[in-house]
Amino acid sequence: MGVAIVLALVVIGSVVFHFLSPWWWTPIASNWGYIDDTIIITFWITGVVFAAVVLFMAYCVLRFRHREGNRAAYEPENKRLEWWLAVGTGVGVAAMLAPGLVVWHQFVTVPKDATIVEVVAQQWQWAYRLPGADGRIGASDVAHITPENPLGIDPKDPHGQDDVVIQGDNLHLPLGKPVKMLLRAVDVLHNFYVPEFRAKMDMIPGSVTYYWFTPTRAGTFDVLCAELCGTGHTFMRGNVVVEPEGNYQAWLQQQKTFAQLQAPASTQAKN
């Protein structure tokens, strides 16, 4: 009796906690509502299965608990039942996998009009690079890294000269425009993660990784590092500001290009 009640309470408690506890995902700020939808589908399917299995166990414990003179049934197999259960499980699994794969396809298919934002990670800070007027970013390599050129932008690549370099400051993004995040690291693995965007991807020294999304809500969001990167991993933070186009342009105007940073003396003279 007691065991059956506790098992039932585990189910009830879990369901109540799920619906009533204050801990839930952050309000979304990107186009990846589909991901949230798939999570909800998965919660429902798995929740029903969990409740069914545990409640069935509770019932068995209640009903078939040993009493004097009881004897168990002898039933080695039941092919029909076993196949029905297997097929039913297959259908449930397909119901989760199918939408999942469709959304994954969208997740890895970057729209043509996405603008590029490069994120460069190093222990334990974020830097960013935006393309200049030419819409492209210049080549880069760790071999070019110097104290004056911390992102390793190739000084000989003309596309790199007008790139906007943001160091020690927040990233700003225009509201409602798809962005492709190009992710780079110079020392160890990192991961550029903004919970509200529902997206993350590791950054690997020696490679460029990416993901894309469209910011759909203005605000200031936490940037976290989501891949262990040594002592300072917990504190590798930043912010990303999503704002309407006008504000964004105003912010962009104040940023320095690679060329300006390389020759600080001459730019100051011009200003």
Next chain:
Amino acid sequence: MADVTHDAAGPLSAAEVDDVELYHPKSWITKYVFSQDAKVIAIQYSIVALAIGLVALVLSWLMRLQLGFPGTFSFIDPDRYYQFITMHGMIMVIYLLTALFLGGFGNYLIPLMLGARDMVFPYVNMLSFWIYFLAVLVLVAGFFLPGGPTGAGWTLYPPQAILANTPGQQWGILVMLVSLILFIIGFTMGGLNYVVTVLQGRARGMTLMRMPLTIWGIFTATVMALLAFPALFVGAVMMLLDKLVGTSFFMPAIIAMGERLAHKGGSPILFQHLFWFFGHPEVYIVALPAFGIVSDLISTHARKNIFGYRMMVWALVAIGALSFVVWAHHMYVSGMHPAFGFFFATTTLIIAIPTAIKVYNWVLTLWRGDIHLTVPMLFALGFIVTFVNGGLTGLFLGNVVVDVPLSDTMFVVAHFHMVMGVAPILVIFGAIYHWYPKVTGRMLGDVLGKLHFWVTFLGAYLIFFPMHYIGLMGVPRRYHEISGMAFVPPSAATLNEFITIVALIVGAAQLAFLFNLVWSVRHGRPAGGNPWRATTLEWQTPQTPPAHGNWGKDLPVVYRWAYDYSVPGAAEDFLPQNQPPTPQPA
């Protein structure tokens, strides 16, 4: 079914070892220390595994103290925290669970359940234990060397694992890699032994399809381990070379803290593939023995044959095979080519089907059973709850796009603790309560046992169920504290405190268990040869605890499968596997 259950003695087993051929120990040292008896080796493995497991448990308290009460324990700085999670994770997965299931239960149960006198290669078996022991000592040495143990995370991802800014990069990482290499060497010796013994050492009549599921689980897991560990082995050797000789297997060109390193051209992601080609099967290397054991616990204590035995065997084998083609589900956000996501998500979710079949068959075994709520049965029920819970959250993480927001968060920590931490540990406890009477001849205390069960089961559920939601919120794993995140409400700190307190209580309950283990050796109720009235061969030995050679003069002959419980018409509610068929009245 008839062929599985009731036919008379099958083919002769290939290696019938005569008692005289065994090496009988002549001194105390060869009997208890350098023993070649699989049963003694099993106990040695188990004691060392539980001892080092205790270290991992203490580390989990320290981590939880930091997370629950950040800032209160100033000696747990980020470096130490990372050293603790790394050692905790590695010890739990490899040095506790793998060693205990295969080295401990495997050694004890394979010869006894199959009606063999011992393992086929007793000497190699002894070496296997001593190399394991050495591996544990080398691992522990990390705590005492300058710089302490490695804090690279149990996944040891390069480049970070071997660079400055990661704690333990002087010595810790080296001893970790060497220890893993030793562990794999020791395991390979033991593992080959288990496989050969299962294939060659079975008693007359013990066909493969009459083996208890415990043996099927251990056997499949061992085969998998023999195939999976080499990937970790080469990964560890390559990383050692990168660290010591300056090769660049895993090291691209790097600027670390403004310094240009000498490496170039290597691939960090190559290590991840090697690691998870081992790491995912590893999850099942721990899970399959648990599956097998729990099947036998449920069947014995519900007095009912396991439901769908053949399906259970094939499900084990299918899971074992499939688990070699899913490894990259740990790498969905690693930056590997996104197209792999489609493949690995599909294979991963397909594994859910044989796994679900196993769950159905466990609960269907309860249906119309005669359920004795003994301590092993309680642990088996607890296993089903936590395993189903953790298995289902695996469907979130396996479904590639759902994994994107959840990966590397506390959701993952909660998931794998539920499914491969708590669930197998509950089986280990259940199995210890179940087989302890055979090992010592005495029962473990029942009242303490029930207390141990309820605190551990409910406590573990309370620790890890709410933790999923902290991860769903977006809190990353391997974070020293959760302050300074705008999206985390202050109430999360309260939840963290609660989890920590429960974790300390659960930890204390394990001390009660250890006390029970030690106390009952002398003071437990005498058990007799077959206290659970079980059918499998280990309960039919002439002596309890079984003597060296297990069976006295004659090896047992097997006439039936392992699950003849409550057979209609039989006088008792169980028929031992070595009981000859009674002539049917015409």
